[in-house]
Amino acid sequence: MTHTVTEHFSEQLGLRARALLHGLGASVPEPGSLLARTPISGGTLLPLTADTPTEVDAAIGRAAVAFQSWRTVPAPVRAALVRRLAQLLVAHQGELAELVTLEAGKIGPEALGEVQEMIDVCEFAIGLSRQLYGVTMPSERPGHRLMETWHPLGVVGVISAFNFPVAVWAWNTAIALVCGDTVVWKPSETTPLTALACHTLLHRAAVDVGADPEVHQLIQGDATVGEALVDDSRVALLSATGSVRMGGVVAPRVAGRFGRCLLELGGNNAAIVAPSADLELAVRGIVFAAAGTAGQRCTTLRRLIVHSSIADRLVEQLAAAYGQLRVGNPLDEGVLVGPLISERAFTSMQKALSRAVDEGGEIICGGERIDLLGPDAYYVRPSVVRMPAQTELVREETFAPILYVLTYDDIDAAIALNNDVPQGLSSSIFTLDQREAERFLAGSDCGIANVNIGTSGAEIGGAFGGEKNTGGGRESGSDSWKAYMRRATNTVNYSTELPLAQGITFG
């Protein structure tokens, strides 16, 4: 594509983004220095204005004020807002998904799946609104009742990453809202338009059901805008999704003001392939987990730990499957791998590949850039690299489609390799041997451990998150809601006596 053709193409994408925003009911923002770009061509979709420190402060203030009344609305009534949001998401699923494709470069089916995940978590939150259970326990004192009750926490700050620009927001917001909290969202500066669309839909949902629209605030900008949320003591919980580097900056600062943090940080996920594995199924699972979303999921499969007896065969089959992957414009049907998000992502992939070779690795396939839609778009072929050992490079998360292949002879050594990285998000094993599968489930130190499926593609019903440098947070399903509420232990005396605990007599 010549330069002018690319520019024209970028202009078309910009017009499409405007049309989608319009269809979603969002007014086109004032132009400013925050550029919404598309990785499809590398061009600018729209220039926006970032929020100033005064505007951020005011947004947090509005959320704090709104909390005072929102907390008193009964949880099942609060759920009406989330129900309406879900209806709007269903009605606008295609438009929002297309905006995700434009801004984050996800292929159509994955972008639609991301919006589906938002709808799913809304449904979960609606049911949850009648199940914010506390427990009662026997009191040691006669005529006393001992119980736990759960209460709204306050303002929840949400910082999100570019690669799940809408689902992570919905995980946090749907649950926080039914729990009685208000939300201030700082999306990735890379995906401001999808954020604007979500904020608009939620605002409209609030108006439709007669809820206070101020329960949700959107603040746009880079890390400095995020830092204002980190340091503000009106923010009771900071839920931050992104790199380990970001978590390392944010966590101590929130802890310093005794705030709560919920961290969802980087992963370095592995799958073990045992000799008994159904290899055909394993190859399909591995290719989706390693090359899907162009290797830009937190749960992307980055390390394959294969039994030495089947390693050559599996690598050969993977190379053949990778050869079939269509890389290209994510708006085109049949494309399986879209662009990398930025030149920086491309550079870090190239650096990692050359380091891998220096460390004795052999590039089996991929890694090369494909010149598709102009000089500012970064399309690459996903890569498989055989490594002699789990080197420092392999232990790092490179946010690009590189799959390192290691071999093992003993299952305990394989589980040890799985665990021997700083991150602890997702893991899996392909085996038909139940003993081996159970040993892996007990031995993996990750927040997610799967059998006969890959590391990515979690459902919203389970708690999502990981251990070690991944941050320890849990979001979405199961009892993750507890992070968004305050627990009180209550003792009620319905007797006429005043016995003290532990049998203490006083006076």
Ligand code: NAD
């Ligand atoms: P990033 O860390 O560069 O940015 C994430 C968000 O943090 C952005 O909104 C950014 O503006 C903000 N931010 C950065 N520094 C900050 C600071 N000092 N204070 C406040 N805010 C700050 O990450 P990214 O490149 O957008 O996303 C990719 C990373 O996110 C990968 O490491 C990936 O594994 C991780 N991720 C994790 C999960 C999970 O659930 N565990 C999900 C998605 C992405």
